[in-house]
Amino acid sequence: MTSLPANKALLRVLRGDSLQPPPVWLMRQAGRYLPEYRALRSKASGFLDFCYTPELAVEATLQPIRRFGLDAAILFSDILVVADALGAGVAFREGEGPVLEPVTGPGDIDRLDSSRVAERLAPVYETVRAVRALLPPTTALIGFAGAPWTVAAYMVEGRTSRDFFEARRWALGNPESFRQLVDRLVEGTVAHLCAQLDAGADCLQLFESWAGALNPATRRLWSIEPIRRVIEGVRRKHPGALITVFPRGAGVETGLYARETGASAIGIDTTTPLTLPGLPKKTVLQGNLDPAILVVGGDLLDESVAAMIRDMQGRPYIVNLGHGVVPETPPEHVGRLVELVRRNGGG
Amino acid sequence: MTSLPANKALLRVLRGDSLQPPPVWLMRQAGRYLPEYRALRSKASGFLDFCYTPELAVEATLQPIRRFGLDAAILFSDILVVADALGAGVAFREGEGPVLEPVTGPGDIDRLDSSRVAERLAPVYETVRAVRALLPPTTALIGFAGAPWTVAAYMVEGRTSRDFFEARRWALGNPESFRQLVDRLVEGTVAHLCAQLDAGADCLQLFESWAGALNPATRRLWSIEPIRRVIEGVRRKHPGALITVFPRGAGVETGLYARETGASAIGIDTTTPLTLPGLPKKTVLQGNLDPAILVVGGDLLDESVAAMIRDMQGRPYIVNLGHGVVPETPPEHVGRLVELVRRNGGG
Numbered sequence: 040m041t042s043l044p045a046n047k048a049l050l051r052v053l054r055g056d057s058l059q060p061p062p063v064w065l066m067r068q069a070g071r072y073l074p075e076y077r078a079l080r081s082k083a084s085g086f087l088d089f090c091y092t093p094e095l096a097v098e099a100t101l102q103p104i105r106r107f108g109l110d111a112a113i114l115f116s117d118i119l120v121v122a123d124a125l126g127a128g129v130a131f132r133e134g135e136g137p138v139l140e141p142v143t144g145p146g147d148i149d150r151l152d153s154s155r156v157a158e159r160l161a162p163v164y165e166t167v168r169a170v171r172a173l174l175p176p177t178t179a180l181i182g183f184a185g186a187p188w189t190v191a192a193y194m195v196e197g198r199t200s201r202d203f204f205e206a207r208r209w210a211l212g213n214p215e216s217f218r219q220l221v222d223r224l225v226e227g228t229v230a231h232l233c234a235q236l237d238a239g240a241d242c243l244q245l246f247e248s249w250a251g252a253l254n255p256a257t258r259r260l261w262s263i264e265p266i267r268r269v270i271e272g273v274r275r276k277h278p279g280a281l282i283t284v285f286p287r288g289a290g291v292e293t294g295l296y297a298r299e300t301g302a303s304a305i306g307i308d309t310t311t312p313l314t315l316p317g318l319p320k321k322t323v324l325q326g327n328l329d330p331a332i333l334v335v336g337g338d339l340l341d342e343s344v345a346a347m348i349r350d351m352q353g354r355p356y357i358v359n360l361g362h363g364v365v366p367e368t369p370p371e372h373v374g375r376l377v378e379l380v381r382r383n384g385g386g
Numbered sequence: 387m388t389s390l391p392a393n394k395a396l397l398r399v400l401r402g403d404s405l406q407p408p409p410v411w412l413m414r415q416a417g418r419y420l421p422e423y424r425a426l427r428s429k430a431s432g433f434l435d436f437c438y439t440p441e442l443a444v445e446a447t448l449q450p451i452r453r454f455g456l457d458a459a460i461l462f463s464d465i466l467v468v469a470d471a472l473g474a475g476v477a478f479r480e481g482e483g484p485v486l487e488p489v490t491g492p493g494d495i496d497r498l499d500s501s502r503v504a505e506r507l508a509p510v511y512e513t514v515r516a517v518r519a520l521l522p523p524t525t526a527l528i529g530f531a532g533a534p535w536t537v538a539a540y541m542v543e544g545r546t547s548r549d550f551f552e553a554r555r556w557a558l559g560n561p562e563s564f565r566q567l568v569d570r571l572v573e574g575t576v577a578h579l580c581a582q583l584d585a586g587a588d589c590l591q592l593f594e595s596w597a598g599a600l601n602p603a604t605r606r607l608w609s610i611e612p613i614r615r616v617i618e619g620v621r622r623k624h625p626g627a628l629i630t631v632f633p634r635g636a637g638v639e640t641g642l643y644a645r646e647t648g649a650s651a652i653g654i655d656t657t658t659p660l661t662l663p664g665l666p667k668k669t670v671l672q673g674n675l676d677p678a679i680l681v682v683g684g685d686l687l688d689e690s691v692a693a694m695i696r697d698m699q700g701r702p703y704i705v706n707l708g709h710g711v712v713p714e715t716p717p718e719h720v721g722r723l724v725e726l727v728r729r730n731g732g733g
Contacts, residue, residue, distance in 0.1 A: 201548065204678060204712065212682040251598070251635065254676040254708070255659045256690075288598065290637025291662045312602045315638045316664065329601040331551060335559040343603075361601070365551065 049111045049179040050241055052355045053281040053303045053323060061348065061356045062110035063380045064181070065373065066285075066306075067363030068103040069115050073370055075102050086131035087123060090116050096166040097173070104178060106370065107377050111179040112170060114235065116163055118185030118246050119193060121227045124159040125151040127194050141197030141205075145216045153226040157234040164238040171239030179242060182235030186247035186284070187224035187265035194220065203252045210261050221265050229272035232282075236273070242281035244306070245269065247296075251288020258292055263299050270301040283325055287362065297322045309361030313350055320354065327361035328376075334365060336372040344379040396458045396526040399702045400589055400628040400650045400670060408695065408703045409457035410727045411528070412720065413632075413653075414710030415450040416462050420717055422449050433478035434470060437463050443513040444520070451525055453717065454724050458526040459517060461582065463510055465532030465593050466540060468574045471506040472498040474541050488544030488552075495566045500573040504581040511585035518586030526589060529582030533594035533631070534571035534612035541567065550599045557608050568612050576619035579629075583620070589628035591653070592616065594643075598635020605639055610646050617648040630672055634709065644669045656708025660697055667701065674708035675723075681712060683719040691726040 048062035070076055079098055083089035090096055099115035119137050123129040128140040142148060157164075171180055185193075193199065195206040210217045232243050245266060253262055266284055273280050285306030286296045294317040297305045307313055307326035318324075332343050347358065358380050364373070395409035417423055426445055430436035437443055446462035466484050470476040475487040489495060504511075518527055532540075540546065542553040557564045579590050592613060600609055613631055620627050632653030633643045641664040644652045651670035654660055660674055679690050694705065705727050711720070 202709075204714075207676070207678040208681055208714075211676070211678050211686060251657050254656045254674075254679075257676075258657075288635070288637070288657065290635070291640070291658050293638070309601045310598050310605075310635065311638050327601075329554070329558070329604075331554040331558050332601075334555055339558060362549075367551075367555075 047179040063358035064111035071366040072368040091162045093165045097169045113181040124156040142194045153223045156227040156230045167238035182240030183244040188262045244283040247286040250286040266300045323355040325357040394526040410705035411458035418713040419715040438509045440512045444516045460528040471503040489541045500570045503574040503577045514585035529587030530591040535609045591630040594633040597633040613647045670702040672704040
């Protein structure tokens with residue numbers, strides 16, 4: 040059986056079909072909540088080594104597919120690989136998250152080289168090719184990247200932060216030089232996403248994890264517009280590329296990402312109702328079960344999934360969480376979620 | 387000259403008047419960005435000692451009024467004093483924020499005593515009385531508390547957290563026992579707010595700082611409904627009490643707080659446009675300048691303030707930030723903000 044995109048439920052919905060049952064995959068579906076992942080993870084020293092070692096990344100990508108039969112695999116990687124490929128010196132410290140050499144001014148930006156991103160990330164595309172060859176023909180493969188603002192915020196801050204204040208101050212106070220950083224990221228992100236499609240990814244997701252740190256004016260300038268440029272850049276090489284945007288924390292302005300970026304679909308976060316006002320009925324939505332509900336399980340999980348599917352009936356919709364799977368999640372609850380989707384969604 | 391509430395611009399707007407210029411005050415207007423605050427702060431060992439020592443708390447409350455002539459003073463205190471008065475053992479560690487003895491189950495809740503909150507917080511009301519006597523007659527005095535969900539989240543987590551996952555898990559997985567905790571907090575918060583009004587506060591603000599950690603279902607149950615009960619409880623003793631609710635991160639659901647809690651006004655966070663859809667024109671709004679703009683200053687500050695005032699023209703509106711003043715803020719930028727409000731708003 041050949042792998043025709045038309046057979047893949049996720050791609051049909053991303054093109055606007057409403058399916059019963061809807062396709063289901065989960066952000067961070069490969070990860071620490073799975074014992075087989077923890078065993079695999081112990082084989083590499085650093086987290087980036089793990090991402091850059093195809094045999095390990097391939098296996099991590101496939102683990103949740105084997106266990107749960109989800110409708111899509113998402114490449115096992117990280118949103119900071121583009122920063123790393125630009126030369127930002129990314130490292131992951133146990134229990135502390137990512138640490139980068141902070142970008143503190145124009146001189147640091149000049150040293151970032153966006154022309155070699157795809158070359159430096161070659162092992163990632165090797166992973167994509169290998170996964171592609173191993174996936175069942177009905178399972179879609181999702182490539183991804185961080186949106187430019189989110190990656191820029193990490194690069195300026197040098198680490199995670201509650202409010203990414205230094206990045207916001209720079210973006211507001213010196214927009215000319217901040218634009219240089221965002222431009223490098225737009226270029227590097229387009230290259231990285233195109234290379235994933237070239238290697239066999241069926242569709243893409245852009246994670247704007249820190250959309251909530253922006254105000255309405257900076258959102259247009261540093262989030263909406265760079266995402267629009269990334270999508271436009273990818274489609275110049277891959278016309279019609281299917282790209283989901285996940286603007287976490289954008290709140291009232293979530294709809295702007297649907298209307299102004301060219302996104303194929305919008306991921307809705309946990310805080311925002313799936314029935315948010317101001318979106319056309321034809322907008323493809325993805326989300327947004329609370330990851331804490333997946334931890335609790337039981338009747339709460341059953342009822343929450345049934346309600347989501349009921350609310351989205353007749354709309355193009357992809358079941359997912361409103362944020363990533365957390366390590367405390369019992370794997371059997373993910374199995375139950377998939378079973379519920381297939382049962383409820385089947386009518 | 388007696389202190390007639392009718393002379394206070396803030397109170398007139400909270401009752402629905404649209405004023406030119408609009409009143410202005412700032413969340414965390416007393417704090418580390420002021421050199422006189424840092425000098426004062428060094429006189430007490432712990433942060434709670436500082437809050438509980440009337441001569442220090444009075445002085446901290448008054449410092450920004452003297453320097454900037456703001457339209458309102460907000461009591462210098464902390465949202466965790468109610469948790470402390472319930473017996474949660476709150477401490478503040480330098481550079482780490484609050485640390486509490488975590489509430490981990492029903493046994494811990496049983497030990498919390500909401501009947502003695504006002505007695506234990508007597509020094510806070512002494513501060514309110516002293517500030518009241520020292521304020522100019524046109525300057526309003528704002529009392530405040532954390533909303534029950536936000537304080538509960540700190541109590542369960544035992545510290546600050548990015549996503550307050552333990553609190554969410556408890557609230558979702560064992561709502562019966564979580565309700566006990568919220569009930570104690572509703573009682574303690576009503577007592578604390580009433581005591582502030584009794585001591586001379588003109589109006590109140592409830593800080594729901596972690597509204598963004600909730601999903602739509604838990605928002606109704608654990609944020610909207612407890613806030614509604616707090617407001618109802620306060621007004622049983624103080625009919626017509628003016629109470630602003632600040633639901634930070636509520637996004638698309640910000641309007642629910644206007645429609646369903648009985649709030650006199652809604653504080654809008656930095657992420658949300660002041661012109662958010664779904665609010666009646668008569669809703670009193672407060673906010674929402676990005677604190678990073680106040681740090682940057684210059685033309686950006688001038689233009690942002692002018693735009694806010696223009697957008698809110700003809701509506702009952704209170705100038706404020708969308709989050710607290712940050713320590714990096716140059717005090718002269720706050721002075722400039724007040725000058726701009728008085729000048730633009732007067733035109």
